[in-house]
Each structure stands twice: as C-alpha cells, then as structure tokens.
Amino acid sequence: MKIIDASGAKIPAIGLGTYTLEGQDCVDMVARAIEIGYRHIDTAYMYGNEREVGEGIRKSGIAREELFVTSKVWWTDLAESDLLASARRSVETIGIGALDLLLIHWPNPDVALEESIDALCMTADQGLTQHVGVANFPSTLVDEASAMAARPLVCNQVEYHPFLSQEAVLSACRRHGMGLVAYSPIGRGGEVLNHPVIREAADRHGKSPAQIVLRWEIEQDGVGAIPRTSKPERLAENLDIFDFELTDDENAAITALTLRCERLINPSFAPHWDRA
Numbered sequence: 331m332k333i334i335d336a337s338g339a340k341i342p343a344i345g346l347g348t349y350t351l352e353g354q355d356c357v358d359m360v361a362r363a364i365e366i367g368y369r370h371i372d373t374a375y376m377y378g379n380e381r382e383v384g385e386g387i388r389k390s391g392i393a394r395e396e397l398f399v400t401s402k403v404w405w406t407d408l409a410e411s412d413l414l415a416s417a418r419r420s421v422e423t424i425g426i427g428a429l430d431l432l433l434i435h436w437p438n439p440d441v442a443l444e445e446s447i448d449a450l451c452m453t454a455d456q457g458l459t460q461h462v463g464v465a466n467f468p469s470t471l472v473d474e475a476s477a478m479a480a481r482p483l484v485c486n487q488v489e490y491h492p493f494l495s496q497e498a499v500l501s502a503c504r505r506h507g508m509g510l511v512a513y514s515p516i517g518r519g520g521e522v523l524n525h526p527v528i529r530e531a532a533d534r535h536g537k538s539p540a541q542i543v544l545r546w547e548i549e550q551d552g553v554g555a556i557p558r559t560s561k562p563e564r565l566a567e568n569l570d571i572f573d574f575e576l577t578d579d580e581n582a583a584i585t586a587l588t589l590r591c592e593r594l595i596n597p598s599f600a601p602h603w604d605r606a
C-alpha cells in the first residue's frame with residue numbers, strides 16, 4: 331500500500347469512502363474492508379453513519395494504531411464553538427478515541443476563515459484528532475488557510491477523476507506539503523469507466539476500468555483516493571491496484587481527458603472553483 335506522507339500524517343493512499351452506507355450494511359462493509367486490508371476509512375458528520383463506522387471498526391478487531399480514520403465538520407458548523415462541539419460529537423459517536431484526521435467539509439464564506447482554521451487547529455490541541463485538513467478548498471483558499479494555520483493542514487479532499495482537472499489544487503497542495511485525497515475517484519461509477527482510453531488500458535493490463543482510474547490517481551505524487559462501494563466483492567477490486575503500472579503514454583492519455591472538466595459535485599454552497 332502506498333502511504334502519503336503529508337507533514338507527518340501518514341495517509342494510506344486508498345481509503346474506503348462511506349457516503350450513503352448506512353445501518354448494519356455500513357457496519358459490515360467497514361469491518362469487511364478492514365479484514366481484507368483497507369487501513370483508511372472516510373466518514374463525516376453529514377453522512378449520519380459515524381456510529382456505524384465506529385462499530386464496524388470495533389467489529390474488525392483491528393488495533394487502533396493500524397487504522398487511519400477521517401471525519402469532517404459540516405460547513406454550517408464553522409464558527410469556533412460550533413466547530414469544537416461538532417468535533418467532540420464526532421469523536422464521541424465514532425467511539426475509537428481521537429481521530430487521525432478532521433477536515434472542514436466545505437468552506438463557508440459567512441464565517442471568517444481565520445476563525446474556522448483557528449478552531450480546527452484547536453481540535454488537535456485538545457486531543458480530538460491527530461491531524462487537521464480541509465475539503466473542497468480551491469487553490470487560493472488553500473494558500474490563505476495554510477498561511478494562517480497554527481499547525482500543518484495535511485490534506486485537501488476534493489473531487490478528482492479522469493474527467494476533472496485539479497491541476498491548480500494539486501499544485502497548491504504540493505506547495506504546502508499537503509496530500510490531495512480524491513473523492514468521487516471513479517466518477518461515481520459513471521461514464522468515465524466506459525471511456526475507450528480507460529477501457530483499452532483495462533484490457534491491456536487485465537484490470538477493470540475502476541482499477542485503471544484508481545491507479546492513475548495514486549501514481550501521482552501526493553494523491554490518494556477513497557472509492558465507495560456498497561458491494562462486498564468490489565472492496566477487493568478497488569484495493570487491488572498495487573501490482574501493475576500504467577505506461578507514460580497511458581498516463582498522458584488519461585490526464586488529457588481531465589480537460590473535459592466535468593464536475594459531478596457542485597452544490598449551491600460550493601466555492602468559486604479553479605479553472606482548468
């Protein structure tokens with residue numbers, strides 16, 4: 331397993347995304363993922379499944395220090411007292427002790443960035459998390475937040491797949507020693523997996539289209555991915571990407587697709603994104 335080393339945080343390059351997993355299915359999928367080798371689990375207060383994620387982790391029996399667990403504070407909770415309360419609630423709900431990483435889920439222009447970044451850093455000072463970071467921050471916000479943070483922001487979790495360039499965000503992350511964790515990394519299982527460039531590479535390597543896409547992501551310096559599946563058989567598929575390499579030509583052809591700039595996640599409260 332590739333590990334991203336970001337300002338001291340050691341983030342396993344493949345993690346399990348858990349958005350929409352719920353109830354006993356979520357418990358079982360998290361436990362199963364850990365049993366077959368996942369060492370990074372991604373949840374959020376907004377997903378409403380932190381309790382089940384924690385239960386799955388305990389069910390797996392894994393030693394706490396073997397696992398990297400991320401949660402997130404929702405964008406309406408970024409004032410200092412709200413952010414601290416949200417972090418405490420997440421830690422209590424997951425029930426495995428301090429988190430490895432706590433992220434601001436989306437920026438909120440109505441709360442001063444400095445207030446939320448200060449409060450985020452306080453969560454680590456208070457022992458609620460080992461590391462802190464952000465999600466959905468465009469490059470200028472990454473620069474601003476990094477400049478004001480009292481401790482390193484170790485990652486920016488953003489949408490990233492072969493149909494969406496994140497060149498500006500990736501450069502910003504590298505400037506500040508941050509990892510980029512790709513969400514919706516297989517384009518939500520949609521058109522990207524049918525593109526001839528992806529399908530032909532899959533045929534050449536005897537891999538699935540999802541494996542080609544995930545491999546393209548994790549071959550990039552400082553990039554990880556958190557694919558989500560509700561199907562136990564796909565858990566192993568999405569992890570089994572460490573026994574082959576894409577050629578330079580394949581990498582270049584997949585990277586060329588990113589100019590399509592087809593963003594899948596763009597809610598009304600999204601920030602002004604970087605242009606490709």
Ligand SMILES: NC(=O)c1ccc[n+]([C@@H]2O[C@H](COP(=O)([O-])OP(=O)(O)OC[C@H]3O[C@@H](n4cnc5c(N)ncnc54)[C@H](OP(=O)(O)O)[C@@H]3O)[C@@H](O)[C@H]2O)c1
Nearest residue numbers: 347348349465513514515516517518519540557558559560
């Ligand atoms: N920070 C944020 O704002 C943010 C936003 C969105 C997501 N996230 C995180 O990122 C995670 C992943 O993103 P996502 O759920 O949006 O999208 P994704 O992981 O790109 O795609 C999930 C979809 O792909 C399908 N799939 C999974 N493995 C597959 C495979 N090997 N072959 C074909 N299809 C496959 C799944 O269907 P089946 O279930 O049927 O397998 C599901 O419909 C989330 O769960 C969440 O943890 C964060």
